[in-house]
Amino acid sequence: MKPVHLLLIVFALGATLLSACGPSAAPTQAAPPPVVEQPTIAPPPATEPPPVIVEPTQPQYAPFCQAAPAVCEPPTIEIRDNKYCVKKQVYVIMAAPAGTTYEPIDPGLTCSHQMTADGTMRIQCQADKPLWTYQLKVCNSACSAPALAMDTGQCPAGYGFDATNQCCASPAAGGGDGCTIYKVEVGTCSK
Numbered sequence: 092m093k094p095v096h097l098l099l100i101v102f103a104l105g106a107t108l109l110s111a112c113g114p115s116a117a118p119t120q121a122a123p124p125p126v127v128e129q130p131t132i133a134p135p136p137a138t139e140p141p142p143v144i145v146e147p148t149q150p151q152y153a154p155f156c157q158a159a160p161a162v163c164e165p166p167t168i169e170i171r172d173n174k175y176c177v178k179k180q181v182y183v184i185m186a187a188p189a190g191t192t193y194e195p196i197d198p199g200l201t202c203s204h205q206m207t208a209d210g211t212m213r214i215q216c217q218a219d220k221p222l223w224t225y226q227l228k229v230c231n232s233a234c235s236a237p238a239l240a241m242d243t244g245q246c247p248a249g250y251g252f253d254a255t256n257q258c259c260a261s262p263a264a265g266g267g268d269g270c271t272i273y274k275v276e277v278g279t280c281s282k
Contacts, residue, residue, distance in 0.1 A: 150244075152247055153259050154258045155250075155260070156256055157261075163234030164269065165231055165269055165270055166187050166231050166269075168187050168214075168227075168273050169186045170183065170185055173275075174279060176280035181217075181221045181277055181280050182215055182216065183275050183276075183278075186213060187204075189206065189212055190231065190232040191212055191214075191229055193214060193227055193230070194227070195225065195226075195227055195228075196225070196226035196227065196272065199218060199223070199225065200218055201217050202214055202227065224275065225277065227272070228270060228271075229270065229271060229272075230270035230271075231270070234268055234269025234270075239252060239262055240252045240254060241262075
């Protein structure tokens with residue numbers, strides 16, 4: 092009987108080895124972690140709100156802008172022809188930079204203008220008297236400052252409010268206004 096015992100021992104040992112090396116058992120599902128309720132924290136007891144600090148208010152002004160250039164030069168006028176005649180009527184033709192404004196001072200002088208291809212302005216004046224000198228006020232339009240309303244409260248002291256541009260500007264200093272009186276010397280028509 093010894094061989095039977097030996098056979099049983101070998102068989103038991105083989106079964107043990109096979110079960111250790113064989114496929115593992117199906118995994119079991121892990122239980123979800125338990126839900127832990129957080130304790131409710133009571134709000135802190137009511138306290139007085141912090142005191143409101145009132146700072147002095149600064150006046151609110153309109154934005155600042157530049158009213159006009161500090162120094163303005165009057166435009167340069169050039170006589171092109173002082174005795175241009177049409178039907179015995181004498182005209183004076185002048186050239187001026189673009190943006191020039193003009194105003195005849197003498198009542199016997201009427202003027203009109205047109206722009207030329209080179210960007211200059213041609214001023215043509217009709218004179219009622221030949222061989223006469225008339226006065227023509229010419230201005231650089233880049234120098235004209237807008238009308239400023241002073242002491243409106245919209246601008247600090249010393250500045251005026253420019254209603255067109257909605258801003259505060261300093262009034263023009265004593266530097267030129269960009270205007271001059273030009274003497275227009277009229278020639279005569281030949282017969």
